[in-house]
Amino acid sequence: MLKAVKHYLEVLRYSAVIGLKCEMEYLSYTLCWLLMIPIQIFSGVYVLKVIMDRIGTLNGWSFGQVAFLYGLGVFSHGLQDLFFIQTRHIEYSVIRGEFDRFLVRPLGVFFQFCIGTVNLVGIYDLIPGAIIFAYGCVQVNFQWSIPNILMLIMVVIGGTLIQAAIYTLTGSVAFWTKKSSVFVGVNLQLFDKTTQWPMSIYPNWFIRIFSFLIPMGFVSFYPACGLLGISSGVSFPLPLEIPLWTPLVGLAWFLLARRFFYLGLEKKYESAGS
Amino acid sequence: MEQIVLDNVVKEYIVAKKKKGMLGALANLFHSEKIRVEAVKGISCRIEKGEIVGYIGPNGAGKSTTIKMMSGIMHPTSGNILINGMSPQKRRKEVVKHLGVVFGQRTQLYWDLRLGETFELLKRIYRLPDGQYNGTLEELRAVLGLDEFMDIPVRQLSLGQRMRGELAAAMLHEPEILFLDEPTIGLDIDAKQAIRDFILEMNRRKKTTVILTSHDLEDVMKLCTRLIVINKGIIVEDGPISEIVSRMATYRMLVLEVAEPVQSIACDKVEIMKIEGRKVWCKFDHHAYTAAEIIHALGQELKIVDLSVREPDVEDAITNIYHSA
Numbered sequence: 001m002l003k004a005v006k007h008y009l010e011v012l013r014y015s016a017v018i019g020l021k022c023e024m025e026y027l028s029y030t031l032c033w034l035l036m037i038p039i040q041i042f043s044g045v046y047v048l049k050v051i052m053d054r055i056g057t058l059n060g061w062s063f064g065q066v067a068f069l070y071g072l073g074v075f076s077h078g079l080q081d082l083f084f085i086q087t088r089h090i091e092y093s094v095i096r097g098e099f100d101r102f103l104v105r106p107l108g109v110f111f112q113f114c115i116g117t118v119n120l121v122g123i124y125d126l127i128p129g130a131i132i133f134a135y136g137c138v139q140v141n142f143q144w145s146i147p148n149i150l151m152l153i154m155v156v157i158g159g160t161l162i163q164a165a166i167y168t169l170t171g172s173v174a175f176w177t178k179k180s181s182v183f184v185g186v187n188l189q190l191f192d193k194t195t196q197w198p199m200s201i202y203p204n205w206f207i208r209i210f211s212f213l214i215p216m217g218f219v220s221f222y223p224a225c226g227l228l229g230i231s232s233g234v235s236f237p238l239p240l241e242i243p244l245w246t247p248l249v250g251l252a253w254f255l256l257a258r259r260f261f262y263l264g265l266e267k268k269y270e271s272a273g274s
Numbered sequence: 275m276e277q278i279v280l281d282n283v284v285k286e287y288i289v290a291k292k293k294k295g296m297l298g299a300l301a302n303l304f305h306s307e308k309i310r311v312e313a314v315k316g317i318s319c320r321i322e323k324g325e326i327v328g329y330i331g332p333n334g335a336g337k338s339t340t341i342k343m344m345s346g347i348m349h350p351t352s353g354n355i356l357i358n359g360m361s362p363q364k365r366r367k368e369v370v371k372h373l374g375v376v377f378g379q380r381t382q383l384y385w386d387l388r389l390g391e392t393f394e395l396l397k398r399i400y401r402l403p404d405g406q407y408n409g410t411l412e413e414l415r416a417v418l419g420l421d422e423f424m425d426i427p428v429r430q431l432s433l434g435q436r437m438r439g440e441l442a443a444a445m446l447h448e449p450e451i452l453f454l455d456e457p458t459i460g461l462d463i464d465a466k467q468a469i470r471d472f473i474l475e476m477n478r479r480k481k482t483t484v485i486l487t488s489h490d491l492e493d494v495m496k497l498c499t500r501l502i503v504i505n506k507g508i509i510v511e512d513g514p515i516s517e518i519v520s521r522m523a524t525y526r527m528l529v530l531e532v533a534e535p536v537q538s539i540a541c542d543k544v545e546i547m548k549i550e551g552r553k554v555w556c557k558f559d560h561h562a563y564t565a566a567e568i569i570h571a572l573g574q575e576l577k578i579v580d581l582s583v584r585e586p587d588v589e590d591a592i593t594n595i596y597h598s599a
Contacts, residue, residue, distance in 0.1 A: 011398045018395060022386045025427070101382045103347045104375045105399055106367040112399075266349065270287065271342050 064139020071133025073195030076159030082122025097272030175264025523586030
């Protein structure tokens with residue numbers, strides 16, 4: 001078991017090296033991203049700031065608290081971009097028969113598929129994300145205690161898994177339909193709207209859908225509530241504000257999504273051409 | 275030792291039959307007729323360690339489908355496949371450790387990287403110890419002449435160079451079995467020759483079993499001792515190449531130059547293919563008559579100035595098999 005983990009980590013490490021080398025082949029492209037992403041992320045925050053300057057608080061959330069939530073959302077988005085960008089492109093690989101080459105190698109297909117592109121653009125997301133998060137932390141006077149740090153790490157990992165799971169689930173539909181890219185745009189939009197704004201501004205039915213049907217609320221909303229001591233306003237027998245829900249929900253959904261991917265691969269994958 | 279066993283392997287696809295036209299397209303939204311297409315219809319064969327087998331057939335005969343099932347990419351609809359005694363579907367990771375696969379139309383190299391970097395990744399995927407990796411790579415560099423393009427990004431390689439790179443990538447972990455699906459497609463004569471030499475060399479040195487599909491019959495003739503011919507999903511021939519050729523290509527071609535122009539020939543031992551002035555092409559069944567008998571018979575009615583006899587070749591045999599099935 002330990003040997004297998006070491007094996008996978010070593011392949012992951014070298015794939016990251018390859019990702020870095022590929023990125024350096026197209027340096028001007030990298031510079032474009034480095035310019036684009038901060039504009040995108042900071043403008044999102046700026047819109048929030050302008051709105052909040054007019055209305056003071058957003059359903060009880062101060063701007064500092066919103067920045068904390070927003071930063072948390074960007075972290076898991078960035079890590080998802082870094083390690084799981086391929087889950088957005090399952091359709092392409094199904095149509096082009098790209099899984100063939102992974103199937104003939106002695107490693108898990110889903111693993112090979114994901115790390116086939118370690119996408120450094122994800123790291124460029126993390127930089128503006130960190131700046132916004134740091135601003136939020138200062139504003140809300142976040143305590144950097146050991147338990148808080150550990151919880152933050154767990155939340156970011158869990159959020160990354162939730163995002164990866166949703167892209168994988170919707171992307172794997174392509175095994176049956178050959179097309180699934182339509183979901184990518186929807187997912188991106190939904191994640192923006194549910195992880196960068198406090199969900200309590202939405203009506204109850206919306207919050208419930210995006211908590212229990214599609215677990216987007218667990219990416220940043222509930223854990224931010226928990227870490228900042230704000231009530232989510234959602235009545236449920238269990239307290240949803242416990243940050244530990246995020247890694248648990250993330251792991252469960254990720255395993256489910258992986259299972260669904262393999263179901264499609266084994267039952268429906270037809271390769272392509274000769 | 276039987277290394278590859280196929281038992282009554284069937285692969286079915288379900289294809290939706292679409293109606294034509296705009297109205298048809300609308301109708302398709304609600305209902306489209308599903309047809310079962312059997313790409314492979316119950317094939318069985320056994321391949322021994324160290325064999326080089328030519329697996330040939332016309333386009334769409336089921337060659338690639340079979341290779342994909344043998345290498346664990348696709349699941350057979352029914353029937354059994356065993357590679358080294360294991361099912362490539364049930365125990366994929368264990369089976370593919372010992373397989374090398376090259377698809378002539380696909381690449382498994384990283385487009386933006388040097389060849390060497392892809393090899394380094396493969397070394398980690400197959401967990402090759404440094405010593406073994408360096409030894410094999412050294413050998414492959416020499417046999418395939420990789421040195422001249424090891425440091426060029428893959429996207430800038432010529433097709434011939436890339437294909438040599440693909441072969442090296444497939445052989446790096448010293449697989450016992452090598453599946454080559456049209457490895458020489460689109461290559462020039464020199465590149466084809468380099469690849470053929472390589473395949474023979476690997477087979478000789480490491481006893482690598484090779485299953486090769488190709489439309490280039492010269493590949494098959496120069497490399498393979500055994501031929502499996504598939505047509506419309508059924509194995510129609512399986513045996514030593516020489517035997518198949520002599521059985522299926524029963525005719526020899528005789529080209530005559532005669533002293534005076536002729537219109538027809540009375541001799542019933544030959545079949546006239548073409549007459550052009552003083553040149554006559556005819557064929558005869560070489561199992562029924564010897565060339566000497568034919569020349570003697572023709573000599574009775576014609577004044578032969580010059581003649582040549584062409585041996586039947588694998589191309590004739592294959593054409594016959596494709597058309598008779």
